[in-house]
Amino acid sequence: MIRYRARWVVPIASPPIANGVVAVERDLIAYVGPSDGGPSGHDHDLGDVVLLPGLVNAHCHLELTAMRGFLEDLDFRRWILRLTNARRAVLDREALLDSARYGLEEGVRAGITAYADTCESGVVMQAMREAGVRGVMYQEVFGPDPVQCAESIAGLREKVGGLRYLETPLVRVGISPHAPYTVSDELFRAATELAREQRLPMAIHIAEGELERRLVVEGEGAFADGLRRRGIAVAPRAASPIELLAKLGVLDVAPLLIHCVRVDRRDVEAIAKSGSSVAHCPASNAKLGHGIAPLAELLAAGVPVGLGSDSMASNNRMDLLEEARLALLAQRTRLGSSEAPSAADVLELATIGGAKAIGLDSVAGTLDVGKQADLAAFALDSHAPTHDPIAAAVFSITGGRARFVCVAGRMLLQDGELVSSRAGLGLRMQSLADALGEWLDSGGETQGVV
């Protein structure tokens, strides 16, 4: 039994405890309460920290970490085309794996213990296993042309078959038909069928921006033009992206809906009724100019919402406490301070909200006896005074400051340092960055899909 002592313990599901302790027996939480109570054991004093449940990143693309800063100031279609072309041309499997490993090191340093990752290459299963974190890797599938559907779904089925051998108690596989501008209606239906058949969790990028809305609702705009240039027929598909998913039966399997910026009242109702959950990505939505998602309305409708960093190509940092702060600031901007979520509300999103959104709430997301010991502690020292540890976590400290992290009782970060770090990974990232830069300088962008 190890007793982790902290200036503040914030269990999320119950009020903060000053001078608290979380006792851990193997992989489980055995006690949460004042430090003068609980079972005896070895004391580990974490000091002047706020100790939280490990944070849950409800949406990321770990394999894209090498693209941080490579895609600045592009409109959304150019952004996604450069990303796709560069990934295919420059980043081989080993590069993508290193990229995911580096992203996980960053995530653990930021106190993130669980990851919902959408991944094209499939490398993230291995990277999460190596890192000792918890998570779901949603294998992506693409195919905007209906004639590709059978081939795409066969490929997906094969990949998933291979990936399931890598599942562990911590890490599982899901699928992700990418988005309406890269997936045909046929492929959405077929992927949903596969999810149902194999009981796989599913995630979809949806209702993110205006170009996507125009494609779905009007069959026009830059995405529509691009598809037509590739010989793919385009017509209006539904009254909204969410209605498209409803109509195709996709919502019936209650997927994780990533973004949901452009959703109206009817869309929110449809999401809530279906039991689907949402990954809210405030930094990415703002940085790409997509706007502010109706977070308050989604929460009021009872939708499980988690916070996502999105990829390092669209953020460019992985810091869930910062996402919580941005979520709050954006809603206060939109609604004023009385209608917007509170600091406690957004800290819930970063923990139990994310856990609910990705189906891990029975084992993670709060500090409760019997749950898995996924913990993250953040230093308060240079952020005095602390009137309220929840306000401090959201407004004052940043996730970059994690002092201590464990997953299922296994320590991954101690005294602010990773317990094990892969030598040379930072340099490897930089050489990948150089290779991406050379590809760009040599006109690579004009080669692939344009």
Add this chain to the structure above:
Amino acid sequence: MIRYRARWVVPIASPPIANGVVAVERDLIAYVGPSDGGPSGHDHDLGDVVLLPGLVNAHCHLELTAMRGFLEDLDFRRWILRLTNARRAVLDREALLDSARYGLEEGVRAGITAYADTCESGVVMQAMREAGVRGVMYQEVFGPDPVQCAESIAGLREKVGGLRYLETPLVRVGISPHAPYTVSDELFRAATELAREQRLPMAIHIAEGELERRLVVEGEGAFADGLRRRGIAVAPRAASPIELLAKLGVLDVAPLLIHCVRVDRRDVEAIAKSGSSVAHCPASNAKLGHGIAPLAELLAAGVPVGLGSDSMASNNRMDLLEEARLALLAQRTRLGSSEAPSAADVLELATIGGAKAIGLDSVAGTLDVGKQADLAAFALDSHAPTHDPIAAAVFSITGGRARFVCVAGRMLLQDGELVSSRAGLGLRMQSLADALGEWLDSGGETQGVV
């Protein structure tokens, strides 16, 4: 001669230099360029960092650092009343001085070398001198009742007289008639006259939120009700807060206008025409629910704009790189990605923009030969890869990560540690927090102005 070498040198006024050096002779910059050039001297390798001009905080209230987290989730009028009453009841001069000292330690750790501080007690002059930073302290003056005017201005004149003895080449004094809801038209006029007479820089909180607008334009709302309860006559004063300042002649002395959230096209023109500057505070504006200032329009009109953290009671962190990122994210949210300022634009705001706004651009704000050696370096190591040091500074790293800071050539931070730090200041902050909490619990809030 010391040659500070860095992976990236970002002079702001000229393109980034890979493997650059900034050579410093005493208090001045003697060379900025590639590390294989420049004068000989002692090499100081700062490593894998981006080296910037020291950041400029165009608006803060350092004496309020002890109130971090003490004023969460209050509407704006209650927020300002609790702040004012608690400050008067609980924080004596020594407490406010410690609070300012602690705020400056935080600021230096965040790479901030120059401060535009609005201060009621006057302690910040001493705190800035002790810390070795550059700045302007604007002595605040209050008085919503016209009958108080003569007394208020006499008091201000006396305080300024005492403070001018504390001026140094680094630190100077200014004045700040606080805001339209705490300052009568008479006092605005008298303060402007004093500024003109003594050539004092002036700063004003203006056009921040809806309650202020209603007071000025309609003579109604919670601020108006509060003033009437104190027996002060209230009537509509102008078509907008900026028009009020124009009408009273305040804009004629080209003050620093703090906030400017609620400004329309005509207000922007009036600000630009007067040569006034703006302190833009995106985190504070969002957190207090005031909305998004028209930053893009102010910049397009040629207004000098700096970034301000505002007080720790309304932010709650002092991190100018984070303010730069928030400024960009908020404008992209408002305008989409093509119309909004770029990363380079907002990094300018955090450096030369702020320096212009507070009249320090001839000595600070860029890395140029002959300017004062105010430098700040930020670690890149855990934020690889770096395609572009400007995007990295704005999006990836945070100001909490400063590795090295000097002001006028004097080193204040080395290897991420303060060169000199006041013992026990963090604990003192915490005991002040406890005292504030006790005051609140014992009903102190109901005593003063309500």
